[in-house]
Amino acid sequence: MDELIEKSGFEGLSPTEIQEITAEMGHYEDKTAASIEALKIVQKHRRWVSDPCLVAVSELLGISTAQLEGVATFYNLIYRQPVGKTVIHYCNSVTCWMMGAERVREQLCRHLNVKLGEMSADGEYTVLPIVCLGACDHAPVALVGDQLKLDLTDNAVNEILKR
Amino acid sequence: MDIMDKPLTKNILPDRAFATLADYESTGGYQGLRQAITQLQPKEVRQWVKDAGLRGRGGAGFNTGLKWGLVPEKKTNDTKHYLVVNADEMEPGTFKDRFLLERDPHQLIEGIIIAAYAIQANTAYIFLRGEYHLAAQRLTHALQEARTKNYLGEHVLNTGFSLEIHLHTSAGRYICGEESALLNALEGKRATPRAKPPFAVVSGLWGWPTVVNNVETLCNVPHILQYGVEWYQSLGRGLDKGTKLFGVSGRVKCPGLWELPMGTPIREIIEEHAGGMQDGYKLRGFLPGGASTDFMLPEQLDVLMDYDTVAKAGSRMGTGTIIVLDDKTCPVQMVLNLEEFFAQESCGWCTPCRDGLPWTVTLLKDIIAGHGRMEDLDTLAGLTRMLGPGNTFCALAPGAMEPLQSALKYFRADFERYIVGHNVVMEPA
Numbered sequence: 001m002d003e004l005i006e007k008s009g010f011e012g013l014s015p016t017e018i019q020e021i022t023a024e025m026g027h028y029e030d031k032t033a034a035s036i037e038a039l040k041i042v043q044k045h046r047r048w049v050s051d052p053c054l055v056a057v058s059e060l061l062g063i064s065t066a067q068l069e070g071v072a073t074f075y076n077l078i079y080r081q082p083v084g085k086t087v088i089h090y091c092n093s094v095t096c097w098m099m100g101a102e103r104v105r106e107q108l109c110r111h112l113n114v115k116l117g118e119m120s121a122d123g124e125y126t127v128l129p130i131v132c133l134g135a136c137d138h139a140p141v142a143l144v145g146d147q148l149k150l151d152l153t154d155n156a157v158n159e160i161l162k163r
Numbered sequence: 164m165d166i167m168d169k170p171l172t173k174n175i176l177p178d179r180a181f182a183t184l185a186d187y188e189s190t191g192g193y194q195g196l197r198q199a200i201t202q203l204q205p206k207e208v209r210q211w212v213k214d215a216g217l218r219g220r221g222g223a224g225f226n227t228g229l230k231w232g233l234v235p236e237k238k239t240n241d242t243k244h245y246l247v248v249n250a251d252e253m254e255p256g257t258f259k260d261r262f263l264l265e266r267d268p269h270q271l272i273e274g275i276i277i278a279a280y281a282i283q284a285n286t287a288y289i290f291l292r293g294e295y296h297l298a299a300q301r302l303t304h305a306l307q308e309a310r311t312k313n314y315l316g317e318h319v320l321n322t323g324f325s326l327e328i329h330l331h332t333s334a335g336r337y338i339c340g341e342e343s344a345l346l347n348a349l350e351g352k353r354a355t356p357r358a359k360p361p362f363a364v365v366s367g368l369w370g371w372p373t374v375v376n377n378v379e380t381l382c383n384v385p386h387i388l389q390y391g392v393e394w395y396q397s398l399g400r401g402l403d404k405g406t407k408l409f410g411v412s413g414r415v416k417c418p419g420l421w422e423l424p425m426g427t428p429i430r431e432i433i434e435e436h437a438g439g440m441q442d443g444y445k446l447r448g449f450l451p452g453g454a455s456t457d458f459m460l461p462e463q464l465d466v467l468m469d470y471d472t473v474a475k476a477g478s479r480m481g482t483g484t485i486i487v488l489d490d491k492t493c494p495v496q497m498v499l500n501l502e503e504f505f506a507q508e509s510c511g512w513c514t515p516c517r518d519g520l521p522w523t524v525t526l527l528k529d530i531i532a533g534h535g536r537m538e539d540l541d542t543l544a545g546l547t548r549m550l551g552p553g554n555t556f557c558a559l560a561p562g563a564m565e566p567l568q569s570a571l572k573y574f575r576a577d578f579e580r581y582i583v584g585h586n587v588v589m590e591p592a
Contacts, residue, residue, distance in 0.1 A: 028350075028351075075335055
């Protein structure tokens with residue numbers, strides 16, 4: 001494991017990350033409970049959870065790397081591969097599917113020239129499907145970074161990518 | 164609008180992003196808490212909520228006060244009780260809790276404090292789905308406001324009761340909505356369900372008695388304490404009490420969400436509130452309460468939306484958010500979309516669900532691709548029984564089978580058309 005960390009150029013979790021994770025640990029009677037928040041904190045700073053990061057977080061939490069990996073790979077919003085600066089989650093659950101989710105996917109992937117899960121060439125975007133975003137009265141919808149985009153039309157690319 | 168008829172949404176105004184603490188207090192906010200904590204014993208609060216007839220709005224419909232009463236009395240001061248808010252709204256077609264969380268966060272917080280007092284919990288967790296960023300922001304802010312006003316923290320309103328509420332944002336899995344899986348997720352583990360019994364009310368978070376309540380359920384609580392049991396009971400139109408957020412999505416003229424009395428006829432919700440079908444589309448059927456409920460047909464529009472009446476009609480009220488199937492959407496493809504969701508979201512813990520759901524998806528895909536055989540329909544029907552209640556570890560797979568079993572019953576000809584090769588191709592938009 002040490003070798004893995006050395007090769008990657010990973011210099012350990014930052015003081016900010018350690019501080020934020022430690023604060024979360026204080027909310028629970030068992031620090032294992034902070035696992036998911038800890039992985040999300042790492043992602044906030046680094047976009048995704050690399051192998052050396054996973055090892056460092058597991059050491060901080062005092063649990064085995066295998067246990068943390070089991071958690072990391074279970075949840076939809078933890079990325080174990082690099083993703084773009086902004087992740088576009090288009091909803092593909094039932095109402096959005098009926099109202100045009102496939103069109104949204106097709107337009108986005110074509111415009112960015114990516115397959116689902118890939119990073120765009122400029123490193124800006126990754127497109128992923130997500131389950132119902134709880135905005136079915138405005139279907140089809142997508143979560144762009146942390147912004148919910150509603151009522152996507154035939155012009156979904158412009159609506160999603162405009163700043 | 165008479166605010167007494169719409170307790171849950173009285174502070175949610177079209178031209179207001181969300182209700183601030185001042186907005187919330189101006190319509191009587193935190194009076195229910197004051198009443199509960201200074202005038203009533205925890206046991207009395209439980210009794211009020213039980214007598215009011217409030218039933219869990221997450222879909223199961225268990226009497227909330229009764230659930231609170233199942234928590235054992237504290238024997239020593241070292242005993243801990245926990246309250247957990249299930250804000251992991253992820254049932255496809257459901258968009259009610261996000262609305263309540265974003266638009267009136269204090270209503271939920273007041274409900275949490277009263278519920279925690281009723282079960283004598285000094286720590287509560289809001290288990291919020293990770294995708295609800297705006298709700299997380301607004302809740303964080305509202306929790307801070309509540310602390311500064313001493314509604315929360317040490318000695319709430321100068322009483323002997325103390326409470327801390329932590330916001331936990333999840334990382335996304337439908338199974339986290341299952342009570343015992345949610346507790347595993349909160350403990351930082353994979354969200355697999357736990358064996359029951361013991362139930363969470365006896366042995367939940369880290370083995371302590373834990374009540375898990377849905378967001379909308381808890382939002383009802385302050386009003387019961389403020390206006391009383393009789394008032395609450397007077398709100399229902401059918402067998403159940405109170406009001407409910409009902410929603411409609413799909414090809415209706417005005418998709419949306421409305422607070423209406425329990426027992427409002429489905430016809431009124433779809434035709435009046437949602438404005439009926441869009442021009443050029445006819446109603447073919449609907450899922451009354453999210454993805455895991457049985458299809459109902461247009462001839463069942465006069466059924467009243469309450470737990471028992473919808474159950475008698477062969478489905479479940481579930482979350483009360485209706486998904487409409489129009490005549491230009493293929494029911495077989497719709498069911499495939501639903502089953503792909505359930506197959507993806509299965510936690511993989513028990514074999515029938517882990518293997519049965521992907522099998523269901525494969526069969527449906529084959530049928531749609533034109534490779535189906537009539538026997539496949541028997542196999543699908545067999546799966547609805549094998550993955551049904553009693554054969555799996557939790558309710559995910561049985562829920563997944565509800566739209567499939569009813570589609571096989573009501574839309575069999577659509578399945579058969581694919582198999583005999585005369586299908587009229589229907590593509591989603």
